[in-house]
Amino acid sequence: MAKRVMTVDDSKTMRDMVTFTLSSAGFQVTAVADGQQALKMLATHPVDVVITDLNMPVMDGVALIRALRADPKWRAVPILMLTTESGSDKKSEGRSAGATGWIVKPFNPEKLVDIVNRVCG
Numbered sequence: 001m002a003k004r005v006m007t008v009d010d011s012k013t014m015r016d017m018v019t020f021t022l023s024s025a026g027f028q029v030t031a032v033a034d035g036q037q038a039l040k041m042l043a044t045h046p047v048d049v050v051i052t053d054l055n056m057p058v059m060d061g062v063a064l065i066r067a068l069r070a071d072p073k074w075r076a077v078p079i080l081m082l083t084t085e086s087g088s089d090k091k092s093e094g095r096s097a098g099a100t101g102w103i104v105k106p107f108n109p110e111k112l113v114d115i116v117n118r119v120c121g
Contacts, residue, residue: 002026002027002028003026003027003028003048003049003116003120004027004028004029004030004045004046004047004048004049005022005027005028005029005030005047005048005049005050005051005116006029006030006031006032006038006041006042006045006047006049006050006051007019007022007029007030007031007032007051007052007082008031008032008033008034008035008037008038008050008051008052008053008056008061008064009031009033009052009053009056009082010033010034010053010055010056010057011053012033014053014082014105015031015032015033016031018031018051018082018107018112019031021107021109021112021113022112022113022116025113025116025117027116030045030047033056034056034057034058034059035052035056035058035059035060035061035063035064035067036058036059037058038050038052038059038064039059039064039067039068042068042074046073047077048077048078048120049077049078049079049080049116049119049120050064050068050077050078050079050080051079051080051081051082051103051116052064052065052079052080052081052082053081053082053083054081054083054085054090054094055083055084055085061081061083061094062093062094062097065079065081065094065097065098065099066097066098068098069097069098078100078101078119078120079098079099079100080099080100080101080102080103080115080116080119081094081099081101081102081103082103082105082107082112083102083103083104083105084104084105085104086104100119101115101119103115
């Protein structure tokens with residue numbers, strides 16, 4: 001069975017690029033525009049990994065990670081940050097919220113597939 005990935009990004013172009021990259025590698029991808037949509041979708045559609053942007057309207061990536069980590073059923077699910085932010089303070093904030101890893105945009109498609117495969121076990 002294909003591993004299920006959710007990508008959360010307010011940029012439709014970025015959602016489409018991540019979806020294309022991961023779908024082409026055999027993943028089943030769900031794409032949403034912000035953290036609030038992600039929480040709604042995840043309530044009924046479990047996934048094996050979440051990839052989220054940091055800066056989004058409505059609910060940003062750090063708030064999404066904190067919300068997921070507060071729920072026992074999401075504590076062990078890998079959450080990757082995919083963002084243009086590369087500052088150590090932002091990475092530290094993401095890590096303390098519970099992010100599993102950090103990928104800087106623009107991403108290398110092969111590396112993204114490799115990282116998702118690695119965190120999915």
